[in-house]
Amino acid sequence: NAGVTQTPKFQVLKTGQSMTLQCAQDMNHEYMSWYRQDPGMGLRLIHYSVGAGITDQGEVPNGYNVSRSTTEDFPLRLLSAAPSQTSVYFCASSKGLVFETQYFGPGTRLLVL
Amino acid sequence: TQLLEQSPQFLSIQEGENLTVYCNSSSVFSSLQWYRQEPGEGPVLLVTVVTGGEVKKLKRLTFQFGDARKDSSLHITAAQPGDTGLYLCAGALIQGAQKLVFGQGTRLTINP
Numbered sequence: 001n002a003g004v005t006q007t008p009k010f011q012v013l014k015t016g017q018s019m020t021l022q023c024a025q026d027m028n029h030e031y032m033s034w035y036r037q038d039p040g041m042g043l044r045l046i047h048y049s050v051g052a053g054i055t056d057q058g059e060v061p062n063g064y065n066v067s068r069s070t071t072e073d074f075p076l077r078l079l080s081a082a083p084s085q086t087s088v089y090f091c092a093s094s095k096g097l098v099f100e101t102q103y104f105g106p107g108t109r110l111l112v113l
Numbered sequence: 114t115q116l117l118e119q120s121p122q123f124l125s126i127q128e129g130e131n132l133t134v135y136c137n138s139s140s141v142f143s144s145l146q147w148y149r150q151e152p153g154e155g156p157v158l159l160v161t162v163v164t165g166g167e168v169k170k171l172k173r174l175t176f177q178f179g180d181a182r183k184d185s186s187l188h189i190t191a192a193q194p195g196d197t198g199l200y201l202c203a204g205a206l207i208q209g210a211q212k213l214v215f216g217q218g219t220r221l222t223i224n225p
Contacts, residue, residue: 041217
């Protein structure tokens with residue numbers, strides 16, 4: 001199993017550009033989530049999904065969209081990038097609800113100029 | 114305002130010393146997890162505690178969940194350089210249990 005994979009690893013965007021961060025898991029996990037990690041702030045939940053076709057907002061959803069058309073994939077879209085979205089983004093998946101182990105991907109480092 | 118407050122945020126000690134990291138909140142959690150993160154990688158789960166007062170041991174690491182399920186601690190005995198990393202606590206709120214809330218993290222450095 002590859003576990004949780006994320007692409008790209010690094011990305012530089014200009015303000016106003018859009019892009020999609022890809023996340024895929026091959027463990028047949030129902031629960032997937034996106035976090036951003038900023039210095040001194042730990043991980044903050046952006047969006048999460050409890051199954052295909054179901055998504056909900058986390059703590060910091062503004063400026064981001066998600067969809068979950070399959071169990072395996074959970075892409076994160078930045079509609080119009082802003083410098084405040086410079087961060088490291090992590091995707092995670094788990095078998096069920098939060099009592100389960102969260103498996104994290106290696107992260108995407110995004111710089112918005 | 115951070116829902117889960119970790120302290121200290123930075124800790125640098127010598128090999129062989131003991132240390133404790135704290136994770137505190139005014140909210141009640143149905144479960145609490147501790148993760149460790151290496152540079153350039155995602156966090157990896159160390160332990161999950163679900164019962165108030167629960168103590169779990171993982172070799173030289175001891176995790177405790179507070180009786181009221183509002184706080185937790187991680188104690189490392191005889192720290193080794195391999196323990197260096199970022200330690201994160203994460204709690205599942207009683208309300209909205211489908212979300213994990215993370216603390217800011219404790220960056221631990223063990224000097225040989």
